[in-house]
Amino acid sequence: MKEQVVIEVQDLVKWYPVKVGILQKVAGYVKAVDxxxxxxxxxxxxxLVGESGCGKTTTARCMLRLTEPTKGRIxxxxxxxxxxxxESMRKLRPRMQVIFQDxxxxxxxxxxxKEIIGEALTFHGIARGRELEDRVGELLKMVGLxxxxxxRFPHEFSGGQRQRIGIARALATNPDLIVCDEPVSALDVxxxxxxxxxxEDLQERLGVSYxxxxxxxxxxxxxSHRVGVMYLGKLVEIADSEEIYKNPLHPYTQAxxxxxxxxxxxxxxxxxxxxxxxxxxxxxxxxCRFWTRCRYVMDICRHEEPELLESAPGHKVACHLYKC
Amino acid sequence: xxxxxxxxxxxxxxxxxxxxxxxxxxLNVVPGDPVLEMMGKHVDPLTLEKVRExxxxxxxxxxxFGRFLFNALRGDLGKSFKxxxxxxxxxxxxxPTTVKLALSSAFVAIVLGITVGIIxxxxxYSFFDHAAMITALAGISAPIFWVAxxxxxxFGLQLKWLPISGYSSPKHMILxxxxxxxxxxxxxxxxxxxxxxxVIRQDFIRTARAKGLAERAVIFGHALKNAMIPVVTIIxxxxxxxxxxxxxxxxxxxxxxxxxxSIWALSNRDFPLVQxxxxxxxxxxxxxxxxxxxxYAFLDPRVRLQ
Numbered sequence: 001m002k003e004q005v006v007i008e009v010q011d012l013v014k015w016y017p018v019k020v021g022i023l024q025k026v027a028g029y030v031k032a033v034d035x036x037x038x039x040x041x042x043x044x045x046x047x048l049v050g051e052s053g054c055g056k057t058t059t060a061r062c063m064l065r066l067t068e069p070t071k072g073r074i075x076x077x078x079x080x081x082x083x084x085x086x087e088s089m090r091k092l093r094p095r096m097q098v099i100f101q102d103x104x105x106x107x108x109x110x111x112x113x114k115e116i117i118g119e120a121l122t123f124h125g126i127a128r129g130r131e132l133e134d135r136v137g138e139l140l141k142m143v144g145l146x147x148x149x150x151x152r153f154p155h156e157f158s159g160g161q162r163q164r165i166g167i168a169r170a171l172a173t174n175p176d177l178i179v180c181d182e183p184v185s186a187l188d189v190x191x192x193x194x195x196x197x198x199x200e201d202l203q204e205r206l207g208v209s210y211x212x213x214x215x216x217x218x219x220x221x222x223x224s225h226r227v228g229v230m231y232l233g234k235l236v237e238i239a240d241s242e243e244i245y246k247n248p249l250h251p252y253t254q255a256x257x258x259x260x261x262x263x264x265x266x267x268x269x270x271x272x273x274x275x276x277x278x279x280x281x282x283x284x285x286x287x288c289r290f291w292t293r294c295r296y297v298m299d300i301c302r303h304e305e306p307e308l309l310e311s312a313p314g315h316k317v318a319c320h321l322y323k324c
Numbered sequence: 325x326x327x328x329x330x331x332x333x334x335x336x337x338x339x340x341x342x343x344x345x346x347x348x349x350x351l352n353v354v355p356g357d358p359v360l361e362m363m364g365k366h367v368d369p370l371t372l373e374k375v376r377e378x379x380x381x382x383x384x385x386x387x388x389f390g391r392f393l394f395n396a397l398r399g400d401l402g403k404s405f406k407x408x409x410x411x412x413x414x415x416x417x418x419x420p421t422t423v424k425l426a427l428s429s430a431f432v433a434i435v436l437g438i439t440v441g442i443i444x445x446x447x448x449y450s451f452f453d454h455a456a457m458i459t460a461l462a463g464i465s466a467p468i469f470w471v472a473x474x475x476x477x478x479f480g481l482q483l484k485w486l487p488i489s490g491y492s493s494p495k496h497m498i499l500x501x502x503x504x505x506x507x508x509x510x511x512x513x514x515x516x517x518x519x520x521x522x523v524i525r526q527d528f529i530r531t532a533r534a535k536g537l538a539e540r541a542v543i544f545g546h547a548l549k550n551a552m553i554p555v556v557t558i559i560x561x562x563x564x565x566x567x568x569x570x571x572x573x574x575x576x577x578x579x580x581x582x583x584x585x586s587i588w589a590l591s592n593r594d595f596p597l598v599q600x601x602x603x604x605x606x607x608x609x610x611x612x613x614x615x616x617x618x619x620y621a622f623l624d625p626r627v628r629l630q
């Protein structure tokens with residue numbers, strides 16, 4: 001079972017110092033990610049949801065060490081990559097890739113499709129010349145584009161096509177893990193499902209694992225095997241996809257699920273409206289971070305932080321309601 | 325491409341006529357008599373009148389301007405009132421010197437400016453960044469005649485490393501090229517830094533890092549080329565400016581270039597020479613801007629010249 005795990009994150013922390021004054025004194029920290037742990041198995045998709053600013057993207061970037069975490073351990077196939085130096089990290093990079101949200105800024109406007117997709121292959125000495133061209137053509141076909149597009153520039157493509165190029169690029173080095181950072185949020189709804197289906201097909205064929213970030217549960221539902229919910233830098237609930245939709249435990253998850261529109265005008269569902277804004281991550285509330293907006297708030301919530309505990313097999317939640 | 329260049333040059337014609345017209349009007353409005361300036365104050369009025377007639381200064385203004393345009397189209401910018409030499413020849417005699425100064429200071433400016441700009445951006449908010457940006461701000465703000473005089477004092481008089489002024493050896497070029505170059509290096513550095521910062525925050529730079537490329541490949545391969553577009557605009561405009569002569573630097577260092585010729589022409593009210601220099605300047609700018617626009621097409625595949 002253990003060797004099936006592709007990546008494991010333990011107690012990941014990323015604090016950004018807030019500096020003030022001429023002397024740049026550190027006045028506090030933005031606790032973007034504050035002790036997040038999870039693991040992803042081979043061929044598995046872990047969905048990560050939460051509002052803007054809750055630390056999903058920072059978690060993902062820290063996991064890839066594109067942003068240096070403040071604390072925590074990251075195991076890629078059992079090896080602690082936090083101990084890797086620059087050079088070993090660089091050599092590992094082809095095995096963990098990323099697809100970004102904005103298909104416009106994520107492709108270098110000055111490079112051709114061939115250069116964008118093939119660069120990592122040339123750089124790591126995987127393919128060159130004729131072989132490179134064939135591989136790029138093959139990747140384009142895989143994501144549903146024509147190999148004839150190889151000489152074109154990004155601006156000649158639509159948003160959906162550009163995202164396909166981004167996916168082909170991520171796949172180029174045969175990665176074991178791809179972080180998909182809201183890959184469909186910037187696309188039209190009709191294109192969204194095409195891209196989601198493409199990602200699913202590719203997973204079936206190639207056995208790649210995904211960390212799939214989205215801010216709404218409806219997108220994640222379609223594609224994830226397991227789903228983690230984040231609030232203000234913390235993982236508040238994590239469970240199998242089916243389970244979390246049928247039986248959401250954390251009041252925040254419940255609110256998120258009640259916000260998914262049902263495509264049936266006759267069916268009505270109680271909408272849980274969250275009041276107020278997300279508190280500042282510089283000074284998160286003491287105790288449970290959600291208590292300021294929680295409808296079940298109890299005394300204990302205001303001063304004791306709940307741990308992420310297993311309430312049913314494979315279903316973990318951080319809430320005082322389910323402690324006993 | 326050839327069609328684009330021809331079209332742009334034709335579009336430039338009204339600009340050149342406009343510039344000439346404005347110069348012509350200004351020259352005729354400002355007080356001062358070119359003939360008096362030329363002949364000295366103690367000439368009898370009859371001779372003055374005769375010279376005026378000869379130079380065509382008694383004709384109506386529109387006739388004078390029409391004559392200037394007609395001759396200019398044939399490449400004849402008239403003769404200097406003061407020396408009697410053809411204006412074109414005077415410009416062409418001094419232009420190579422100015423080109424030499426322009427290119428050497430542009431070299432200083434580009435190498436220094438881009439290097440400092442990149443390091444500042446990559447190490448944003450570091451000590452180097454702060455120090456470089458404060459120096460750059462000082463470089464832009466300090467008047468060039470002051471910098472030039474200080475440089476002459478320090479490197480010429482105190483240290484005796486370099487000649488103070490004149491134009492007889494390559495060594496004479498160093499001080500003016502550096503003084504002029506540093507000023508432009510300062511603005512190039514600031515532009516490079518801000519363009520670079522904008523680019524390195526884009527996702528494709530993260531993508532490049534995620535690909536496992538070496539940092540050098542990320543900075544020079546991905547970031548630099550994308551950041552160069554605004555910088556090229558600035559460099560292009562500055563080189564055009566340098567090519568038409570730096571009035572102060574050339575005067576302070578006694579370099580016989582176009583800049584010093586302009587000052588001389590103005591102070592002597594040498595109308596044809598001033599007209600000719602202004603027109604020449606305008607032509608240099610038009611061509612400079614055209615070259616910048618063409619270079620965009622090479623820097624950015626999204627730009628098509630039409």
